[in-house]
Amino acid sequence: MQRIAVDAMGGDNAPQAIVEGAVMAAEQGISVCLVGDQKAIERWLPKNSDIPIVHAEEQVAMDEAPLQALRRTSESSLRKMLDLVESGEVTGAMSCGHTGATMLGSVLHLKTLDKVDRPALAVVLPRKDGKKLVLLDVGANIDCTPEQLVCFAQMGAAYGRILGMDNPRVAVLANGEEEGKGNALVRDTLGLLAQTDLNLVGNMEPESAIDGGCDVLVCDGFVGNVLVKSLEAATSTVLHLFRQEIHAKWTGRFGAWLLTGAMKRLKNRVQWDAHSGSILLGTKGVVVVGHGRSNARAVCTAIQLAASAVNRGLVDRLAQHLK
Amino acid sequence: MQRIAVDAMGGDNAPQAIVEGAVMAAEQGISVCLVGDQKAIERWLPKNSDIPIVHAEEQVAMDEAPLQALRRTSESSLRKMLDLVESGEVTGAMSCGHTGATMLGSVLHLKTLDKVDRPALAVVLPRKDGKKLVLLDVGANIDCTPEQLVCFAQMGAAYGRILGMDNPRVAVLANGEEEGKGNALVRDTLGLLAQTDLNLVGNMEPESAIDGGCDVLVCDGFVGNVLVKSLEAATSTVLHLFRQEIHAKWTGRFGAWLLTGAMKRLKNRVQWDAHSGSILLGTKGVVVVGHGRSNARAVCTAIQLAASAVNRGLVDRLAQHLK
Numbered sequence: 001m002q003r004i005a006v007d008a009m010g011g012d013n014a015p016q017a018i019v020e021g022a023v024m025a026a027e028q029g030i031s032v033c034l035v036g037d038q039k040a041i042e043r044w045l046p047k048n049s050d051i052p053i054v055h056a057e058e059q060v061a062m063d064e065a066p067l068q069a070l071r072r073t074s075e076s077s078l079r080k081m082l083d084l085v086e087s088g089e090v091t092g093a094m095s096c097g098h099t100g101a102t103m104l105g106s107v108l109h110l111k112t113l114d115k116v117d118r119p120a121l122a123v124v125l126p127r128k129d130g131k132k133l134v135l136l137d138v139g140a141n142i143d144c145t146p147e148q149l150v151c152f153a154q155m156g157a158a159y160g161r162i163l164g165m166d167n168p169r170v171a172v173l174a175n176g177e178e179e180g181k182g183n184a185l186v187r188d189t190l191g192l193l194a195q196t197d198l199n200l201v202g203n204m205e206p207e208s209a210i211d212g213g214c215d216v217l218v219c220d221g222f223v224g225n226v227l228v229k230s231l232e233a234a235t236s237t238v239l240h241l242f243r244q245e246i247h248a249k250w251t252g253r254f255g256a257w258l259l260t261g262a263m264k265r266l267k268n269r270v271q272w273d274a275h276s277g278s279i280l281l282g283t284k285g286v287v288v289v290g291h292g293r294s295n296a297r298a299v300c301t302a303i304q305l306a307a308s309a310v311n312r313g314l315v316d317r318l319a320q321h322l323k
Numbered sequence: 324m325q326r327i328a329v330d331a332m333g334g335d336n337a338p339q340a341i342v343e344g345a346v347m348a349a350e351q352g353i354s355v356c357l358v359g360d361q362k363a364i365e366r367w368l369p370k371n372s373d374i375p376i377v378h379a380e381e382q383v384a385m386d387e388a389p390l391q392a393l394r395r396t397s398e399s400s401l402r403k404m405l406d407l408v409e410s411g412e413v414t415g416a417m418s419c420g421h422t423g424a425t426m427l428g429s430v431l432h433l434k435t436l437d438k439v440d441r442p443a444l445a446v447v448l449p450r451k452d453g454k455k456l457v458l459l460d461v462g463a464n465i466d467c468t469p470e471q472l473v474c475f476a477q478m479g480a481a482y483g484r485i486l487g488m489d490n491p492r493v494a495v496l497a498n499g500e501e502e503g504k505g506n507a508l509v510r511d512t513l514g515l516l517a518q519t520d521l522n523l524v525g526n527m528e529p530e531s532a533i534d535g536g537c538d539v540l541v542c543d544g545f546v547g548n549v550l551v552k553s554l555e556a557a558t559s560t561v562l563h564l565f566r567q568e569i570h571a572k573w574t575g576r577f578g579a580w581l582l583t584g585a586m587k588r589l590k591n592r593v594q595w596d597a598h599s600g601s602i603l604l605g606t607k608g609v610v611v612v613g614h615g616r617s618n619a620r621a622v623c624t625a626i627q628l629a630a631s632a633v634n635r636g637l638v639d640r641l642a643q644h645l646k
Contacts, residue, residue: 063501128560139498142506175462175548178386183465183545206549207556222506223549225498226529230550233530234557237451238589245585255581262568262575266561 001031002310004303005090008036009059009077010097012293018096019044021299026051028300030307033090036077056080059097062292066100070108078102082109085285092286092306094277096294102287103140103280110285113319118144119282120152121221121289122159123228129212134160134168137221138228138278144220146188150196153189155281156216157198158321162312167199171214173223174203185220206231239267277302279309281318286310324354325633327626328413331359332382332400333420335616341419342367344622349374351623353630356413359400379403382420385615389423393431401425405432408608415609415629417600419617425610426463426603433608436642441467442605443475444544444612445482446551452535457483457491460544461551461601467543469511473519476512478604479539480521481644485635490522494537496546497526508543529554562590600625602632604641609633 006022008015019041022032026049034041038055045051056077060069070079078097082105084090095102103119112119122136134156141148153170160168172189174182182190182203193200201214206227209217219227246252256263276298280287286309290302329345331338342364345355349372357364361378368374379400383392393402401420405428407413418425426442435442445459457479464471476493483491495512497505505513505526516523524537529550532540542550569575579586599621603610609632613625 065503128563142498173549175465175545175552180388183543186545205556206553207559210556210560220506222498222509223546226496226546226550227553229498230529230553231557233528233533234554235561236530237533238558238561240451242585242589245588246582248585248588251581252585255578255585258574258578259569259582262565262571262578265568265571266565 002091002307003031003033003089004306004310005054005081005084005093006032006034006299006303007077007081007093007095007097008034008041009056010095010102011290011299012096013295014096015040016044017294017296018299020296021294022051022303023049024296024300025303025307028304030303032303033084035081035084054080054084060101062098064098064101066098066104069098069101070105078105079109082106082285082287085287086110092288092310094288094290094299094302094306096290096292096299096302099139099289102289106280106283106285106287110283110287112282113284113315113322115322116151116155116282118148118151119280120155121278122156122281123278124163124276125210125228125231127210127212131212131215132163132165133209133214134163134216135209135224135228136216136218136281138224139221140280141221143222144185146185146192149185149189149218149220150192151282153193153198153216153218154196154322155318156218158318159279159281159314160216161321162314162317165215168215169201169213170198170216170218171201171204171209173209173217173219173227174205177203177205177208189218277305279305279314284315286314325414325630326354326356326412327629327633328377328404328407328416329355329357329622329626330400330404330416330418330420331357331364332379333418333425334613334622336618337419338363339367340617340619341622343619344617345374345626346372347619347623348626348630351627353626355626356407358404358407377403377407383424385421387421387424389421389427392421392424393428401428402432405429405608405610408610409433415611415633417611417613417622417625417629419613419615419622419625422462422612425612429603429606429608429610433606433610435605436607436638436645438645439474439478439605441471441474442603443478444601445479445604446601447486447599448533448551448554450533450535454535454538455486455488456532456537457486457539458532458547458551459539459541459604461547462544463603464544466545467508469508469515472508472512472541472543473515474605476516476521476539476541477519477645478641479541481641482602482604482637483539484644485637485640488538491538492524492536493521493539493541494524494527494532496532496540496542496550497528500526500528500531512541600628602628602637607638609637
């Protein structure tokens with residue numbers, strides 16, 4: 001039976017939003033347990049809730065260096081959450097806390113799959129054509145080697161297959177699509193990728209990828225993070241300015257009222273903001289990193305992502321694909 | 324008197340869109356001259372036009388390596404455009420063609436200012452608070468050193484002052500805002516910037532910058548290009564999906580009709596796509612690089628940008644600030 005351990009103390013809105021999100025996920029039939037300060041969790045948990053709590057004395061602060069945070073204490077909610085995965089008491093984990101510490105803790109305590117040097121964080125973004133784009137790495141590895149990017153490409157393609165993609169087309173994020181474009185890392189990675197059996201389409205700009213030019217887009221974690229956060233920033237600003245312009249005239253306000261439904265559907269379609277969580281690929285255990293600013297709904301979505309990865313047998317299937 | 328040389332052969336829509344854009348700029352009182360194939364230009368130029376044409380036999384292809392393109396011939400429209408700047412026959416130049424060749428040609432033929440190793444391409448983006456953000460480099464330098472980024476920061480701050488900013492706040496683009504975030508390049512750059520007299524605010528994510536957290540955002544040309552193109556991709560996709568959702572129901576179509584004005588104003592406010600052109604900072608001459616996909620209106624805007632930089636005395640004032 002599956003159960004997802006949730007770090008109740010990680011994220012800007014913890015523990016309230018995390019507890020509420022876990023309750024929402026439990027109501028949808030996902031078995032969860034909350035890891036963190038028992039009293040703080042109980043404050044937000046409904047009296048009649050049967051969600052188990054695993055008490056943790058401490059928590060990782062957002063400004064701690066990852067290794068230091070993990071060494072300082074084995075009593076943090078993050079560490080205890082990972083311990084539950086390691087021991088097999090739960091089948092997956094989700095934290096909206098410190099990305100670097102979650103990634104490093106997963107490597108140290110869950111270990112990586114064979115042939116995986118560094119795990120990568122992947123997000124699934126909506127494309128313009130209604131299909132999905134796997135983007136990785138979005139922040140687990142800030143300085144990468146070409147060999148690491150090749151491994152990310154292989155894991156991304158394997159993840160694409162697990163999500164139902166047929167022979168996923170792989171591209172490397174670049175500043176142009178002519179041959180030879182890209183920085184040294186991109187050019188070296190493309191050279192190595194050409195020697196693999198991946199379905200390589202070459203170097204690609206963000207717009208082409210979102211338009212549907214590839215199924216898996218590979219980059220280092222620094223650039224991937226900037227990419228995801230730029231999409232998020234642009235989307236939120238367009239919607240913000242649109243609301244401003246709408247309220248400038250009565251015709252706008254009336255028009256906007258008529259468009260309430262369309263706006264809601266639009267917002268659901270442009271979830272580029274990793275609010276649905278990013279998944280760590282390459283560790284021997286399912287770990288989802290939720291957005292730091294997650295509200296209860298986003299927490300629930302990230303827990304669903306972890307549960308769905310467990311149900312799909314992510315770790316075993318990824319290991320098979322990488323053989 | 325000022326005059327802007329325009330490369331009529333550069334860009335996806337050349338020469339038609341370039342010639343039409345130059346005509347629009349001339350109608351607004353900007354003195355321009357068109358450089359390129361005389362017959363091709365005359366085909367799109369109104370019969371009664373008095374815009375001078377400087378004939379160029381050849382043109383730079385988009386897939387040529389920059390140095391090769393410049394060495395192959397001195398008869399390209401790009402080279403002849405730069406020659407006009409060098410000889411002082413024009414006061415500025417604009418091309419929507421090969422960015423790398425334009426940048427390299429500017430370095431070779433116009434030379435760089437004292438203390439400038441590599442010039443950088445800067446764009447001015449709209450912020451959420453209605454003010455402006457100077458972003459550089461957006462594609463002239465793909466692999467950069469920390470010392471180069473420090474020079475970009477100094478040029479960006481100087482450009483900000485020229486645009487009327489008071490003691491511009493400078494930030495380095497990063498994947499997070501806690502201390503220590505960023506890749507090796509970002510961390511080394513921040514260390515060097517702390518020793519300058521720039522108004523440094525530290526490392527910053529895209530959203531904070533667009534929200535108004537800084538006035539000048541510095542990054543290498545690879546990441547800056549990905550950032551600008553991500554904003555462009557997100558904006559165009561949001562507007563595309565919005566149109567789809569609108570047309571799903573009659574209320575949406577009626578609402579959208581009421582919102583026509585608001586949508587137009589919105590589009591003018593989210594010109595993140597460098598459609599207004601990016602300006603090369605650090606060369607001894609005003610050179611604007613227009614977007615490759617520019618239509619006539621965007622060409623006109625890019626020519627206006629060049630004319631405005633000439634009027635502000637960009638090159639001399641930049642040289643003074645860098646002393």
